[in-house]
Amino acid sequence: MTKLKVGLLGGGSWGTTVASLVARNAPITLWARNPDTVRDINENQRNSKYLGDAQLPPKLRASHDIHETVADADVLVMAIPSQNFRAVLKEVKKHLRPWVPIISLTKGLELDTRMRMTEIINQVLPGHPVGVLTGPNLAREIMDGQAAASVLAMADKVILSELQKIFKSGLFRVYTNDDVLGCEIAGVLKNIIAIAVGMGDGQGAGDNTRAALITRGLAEITRLGVAMGGRPETFAGLAGMGDMIATCTSPQSRNRHVGIELGKGRSMEEISAEMFMVAEGAKSAPAVMALAREYQVEMPIAEDVYKVITGESSALRAFRGLLRVDAGAESEPG
Ligand SMILES: NC(=O)C1=CN([C@@H]2O[C@H](COP(=O)(O)OP(=O)(O)OC[C@H]3O[C@@H](n4cnc5c(N)ncnc54)[C@H](O)[C@@H]3O)[C@@H](O)[C@H]2O)C=CC1
Numbered sequence: 001m002t003k004l005k006v007g008l009l010g011g012g013s014w015g016t017t018v019a020s021l022v023a024r025n026a027p028i029t030l031w032a033r034n035p036d037t038v039r040d041i042n043e044n045q046r047n048s049k050y051l052g053d054a055q056l057p058p059k060l061r062a063s064h065d066i067h068e069t070v071a072d073a074d075v076l077v078m079a080i081p082s083q084n085f086r087a088v089l090k091e092v093k094k095h096l097r098p099w100v101p102i103i104s105l106t107k108g109l110e111l112d113t114r115m116r117m118t119e120i121i122n123q124v125l126p127g128h129p130v131g132v133l134t135g136p137n138l139a140r141e142i143m144d145g146q147a148a149a150s151v152l153a154m155a156d157k158v159i160l161s162e163l164q165k166i167f168k169s170g171l172f173r174v175y176t177n178d179d180v181l182g183c184e185i186a187g188v189l190k191n192i193i194a195i196a197v198g199m200g201d202g203q204g205a206g207d208n209t210r211a212a213l214i215t216r217g218l219a220e221i222t223r224l225g226v227a228m229g230g231r232p233e234t235f236a237g238l239a240g241m242g243d244m245i246a247t248c249t250s251p252q253s254r255n256r257h258v259g260i261e262l263g264k265g266r267s268m269e270e271i272s273a274e275m276f277m278v279a280e281g282a283k284s285a286p287a288v289m290a291l292a293r294e295y296q297v298e299m300p301i302a303e304d305v306y307k308v309i310t311g312e313s314s315a316l317r318a319f320r321g322l323l324r325v326d327a328g329a330e331s332e333p334g
């Protein structure tokens with residue numbers, strides 16, 4: 001057990017799951033804005049709304065008080081969806097001690113600014129070491145005790161190896177990486193490809209189609225990530241290919257679910273109205289397309305997804321379009 005105190009913000013499915021993992025290694029308080037969630041965690045060792053009847057460790061404490069959670073934290077972990085991330089960080093600023101490392105679990109971009117979460121942290125709380133924990137990590141499966149691997153990425157190797165001890169456990173292998181940008185943007189971009197794969201699945205596409213979309217999708221997200229400064233090998237690792245496989249094939253993925261429903265011909269408004277959990281790919285798609293334009297990277301799959309989400313095209317038309325385009329060299333877009 002390390003003595004480092006951890007404060008984790010965000011009482012949804014992934015925040016609660018990571019808090020449960022950390023509780024094995026370090027004292028942790030989870031801040032949730034919903035008082036019912038706080039009560040459920042503290043009294044029943046459950047977060048029924050997000051994780052059904054999964055049993056949480058008795059050592060995990062939840063709080064409704066952000067000051068209490070953050071004021072004496074030695075490490076801050078952020079599990080707030082991307083569009084609300086900045087607002088919560090601003091709240092944190094008043095309470096957090098200087099130099100406390102901040103780890104983001106969030107896989108999205110801020111719509112208005114196109115910024116990654118670590119960029120927002122640097123802007124709102126300059127001077128704090130920042131990192132991301134990312135990889136093929138579907139929350140429900142980890143709560144069910146299935147083995148998984150993840151990547152903790154930070155520039156500072158000394159802090160990185162200290163923080164690795166907080167997250168890792170027998171069934172949760174945590175690898176380290178210093179390519180923060182690559183790991184972070186891979187986690188954002190794979191969500192859009194998962195929507196594309198879902199769109200195919202929703203229309204009854206086969207396994208070959210899924211494999212083609214995953215492979216071509218990985219190629220296009222790698223092109224953008226590398227143009228932005230990420231390393232190609234990051235996209236071939238857990239944060240890239242690993243997370244693509246998990247998200248694009250799992251019935252648990254919210255992004256793939258959105259794609260399946262779009263594939264059935266439903267609109268984004270209808271699908272969102274029925275979901276209470278976040279599907280970051282749908283939220284971040286416009287920011288991703290703006291980045292693709294800025295870096296002059298062609299992303300035909302992401303562009304089709306964007307057009308279907310905005311109602312400019314239908315899943316059926318997008319799918320036919322993907323098949324109609326003449327294939328060139330495998331190393332080229334398209
Ligand atoms: N669920 C999963 O399997 C995984 C999720 N992620 C990422 O983790 C991030 C969080 O996702 P989940 O926990 O799954 O989402 P979720 O939809 O299950 O829960 C989101 C939580 O954030 C809270 N929240 C939203 N706005 C807030 C605000 N302004 N103040 C306080 N709390 C607020 C909600 O109340 C809810 O508890 C996302 O970026 C997601 O892509 C990453 C890996 C795995």
Ligand SMILES: O=C(CO)COP(=O)(O)O
Pocket residue numbers: 107135136137138139191194243246247252253254255256278279280
């Ligand atoms: O990031 C995830 C798995 O690694 C979770 O994916 P979804 O948000 O699509 O459920």
